Amino acid sequence: MAEFTSLSEAVGALVEDGSTVALEGFTHLIPMAAGREIIRQGKRELTLARMTPDLVYDQLIGAGCARKLIFSWGGNPGVGSLHRFREAVQHGWPRPLEIEEHSHAGMANRYAAGASGLPFAVLRGYAGTDLAAVTPTIAFITCPFTGERLAAVPALRPDVTVVHAQRADRAGNVQLWGLLGVQKEAVLAARRSLVTVEEVVEELTPVPGAVVLPNWVVSAVAVVPGGARPSYAQGYYERDNDAYAHWDPIGRDRSAFLRWLQDIEAEEVAS
Numbered sequence: 001m002a003e004f005t006s007l008s009e010a011v012g013a014l015v016e017d018g019s020t021v022a023l024e025g026f027t028h029l030i031p032m033a034a035g036r037e038i039i040r041q042g043k044r045e046l047t048l049a050r051m052t053p054d055l056v057y058d059q060l061i062g063a064g065c066a067r068k069l070i071f072s073w074g075g076n077p078g079v080g081s082l083h084r085f086r087e088a089v090q091h092g093w094p095r096p097l098e099i100e101e102h103s104h105a106g107m108a109n110r111y112a113a114g115a116s117g118l119p120f121a122v123l124r125g126y127a128g129t130d131l132a133a134v135t136p137t138i139a140f141i142t143c144p145f146t147g148e149r150l151a152a153v154p155a156l157r158p159d160v161t162v163v164h165a166q167r168a169d170r171a172g173n174v175q176l177w178g179l180l181g182v183q184k185e186a187v188l189a190a191r192r193s194l195v196t197v198e199e200v201v202e203e204l205t206p207v208p209g210a211v212v213l214p215n216w217v218v219s220a221v222a223v224v225p226g227g228a229r230p231s232y233a234q235g236y237y238e239r240d241n242d243a244y245a246h247w248d249p250i251g252r253d254r255s256a257f258l259r260w261l262q263d264i265e266a267e268e269v270a271s
Contacts, residue, residue: 002172002195002218007227010194010220011037019159020047020070022111022190023056026181027077027239030231031164032056033224034196036264039063049158051107051181055230055247058082059264061097062257068098070156072107076251079244083251093254101135106153111182113155114189125151161190164228165213166235167204168197172215175204178234184211192219196227198236 005013015021015038023031035056038046042065048057049070054077060066062084074082088097102110109121122141132138132151139152163183165176174195176183187193195218204212230243250256 002168002174002215002221004172004200005220005222007034007037007196007222007224008041010222011041011043014160014192014194014219015041015043015046015162016159017043018045019043020049020157022049022156022158022161022186024050024161024163024181024183024186025228025231026051026179027054028179028181028232028234029164029166029176029183029228030054030056031162031196031227032229032231033227034162034164034194034222035060036267038065039261040265040267049107049156051104052077053082053085055082055244055251058084058247058251061085061088062094062251063261064094066097067095068100070100070102070107072102072104076244076248078241079248083248084257087254100137101131102138102153103129103131106138106151107156108182108185110153110156111185111189113153114157115185116155118155120152120154122150122152156189158186158190160192160194160219161186162194162196163187164196164224164233166197166233167199167201168195168221168223169201169204172218172221173204174213174215174218174221175207175210176213177207177210180209180211184213187213187217193217194220194222196222196224198225198227198233199223 047068053074113121230240232239
């Protein structure tokens with residue numbers, strides 16, 4: 001059952017050094033505040049899983065939190081490269097980063113297999129790419145019924161999944177809507193889960209296309225208004241495109257990033 005707690009307490013209790021951690025949200029509802037709290041607490045040796053690393057993983061990688069990244073596409077949306085990610089891969093700063101690259105479909109299917117309790121997923125994918133040659137968690141099998149050649153990927157079961165949502169009720173049921181990615185599957189696949197929300201309400205009223213995560217699949221809920229910024233939360237605030245552009249010179253320059261990191265570590269997060 002979901003426990004209401006502060007963000008700092010939830011990260012301290014749920015995110016352990018050496019864990020596999022998924023901070024999911026596809027362009028929308030990215031748990032940015034939770035990522036910064038992981039940095040503040042100095043978590044290390046993490047395996048980070050995410051369909052699109054985005055700024056949140058660029059920051060975690062630059063802060064030295066990650067030893068490995070499982071991902072599908074890495075970039076600053078609409079701007080360019082993730083420079084902390086790139087420097088870790090190319091130059092091993094602040095530490096070498098192991099990478100495991102998949103397609104979006106492959107990652108989504110891995111989460112779905114984990115959520116379903118299956119050992120692997122099968123999909124029509126990776127055709128025309130050389131990912132299978134460099135990623136050992138991609139294999140090909142023959143369908144026993146049709147003879148079709150299909151891709152197979154192992155289930156992804158994070159130790160902890162972190163997502164952001166619009167709201168929760170007082171019982172800890174969580175509601176999110178708008179442009180969704182694999183948040184539901186990533187939470188169901190995880191051993192533990194943390195949801196940051198914009199607000200707590202008495203009742204979750206119906207919203208078209210909404211997903212409700214029942215309280216029995218959520219370990220902790222933390223109320224963090226603005227917890228997705230600079231990504232957006234439909235119905236609450238828009239994507240801050242200027243902030244994404246502003247990150248580029250920070251991420252590009254090691255000294256600028258270290259100054260940003262000092263500022264983040266000195267912040268106090270609202271809870």
